[in-house]
């Protein structure tokens with residue numbers, strides 16, 4: 781089964797992705813992680829990505845699609861949760877054509893929605909484990925010991941791009957570039973709406989129930 785998590789930064793989809801991959805055999809295909817891994821492994825693609833990064837340009841969708849194709853080629857038999865890609869309608873079109881060419885398809889697009897004002901409040905409390913990448917929140921999902929990861933004992937850090945100003949910019953970009961994907965996938969009857977203002981546990985149940993229903 782292939783699913784996509786679509787939603788603004790700070791809507792809680794990272795936490796939900798973590799729940800899903802821990803409790804099921806879903807593989808999380810996070811493009812941010814893939815980009816960092818390619819650069820670290822110094823592959824040809826990694827070198828291209830690194831020069832884009834150092835020139836401050838956005839990584840273009842074609843390169844990201846290449847990485848996604850590599851993963852689907854090697855791990856495609858598993859259930860995959862796509863996270864962070866596609867990000868634009870043109871990427872979604874290319875991604876759809878690729879999936880079709882390998883006889884695969886998306887089974888569901890989980891569309892998370894949350895008001896911008898609440899996103900700004902949420903993100904300012906967010907922390908990530910420097911070691912295992914687990915996500916915490918000062919108010920809604922605090923660690924047992926302040927500043928320390930429950931799972932691995934790693935140090936919890938705030939992302940530098942989690943300041944209010946940079947979050948506002950990311951939200952503008954989301955509304956402009958990524959939100960139109962919702963309409964795109966609605967036309968394919970793939971959208972399952974998630975009200976991300978609900979408690980984390982309720983969102984978790986909703987996602988798990990939907991996935992169970994699709995697997996039948």
Ligand SMILES: [Zn+2]
Pocket residue numbers: 909910911912913914929930931932933934
């Ligand atoms: Zn950790």
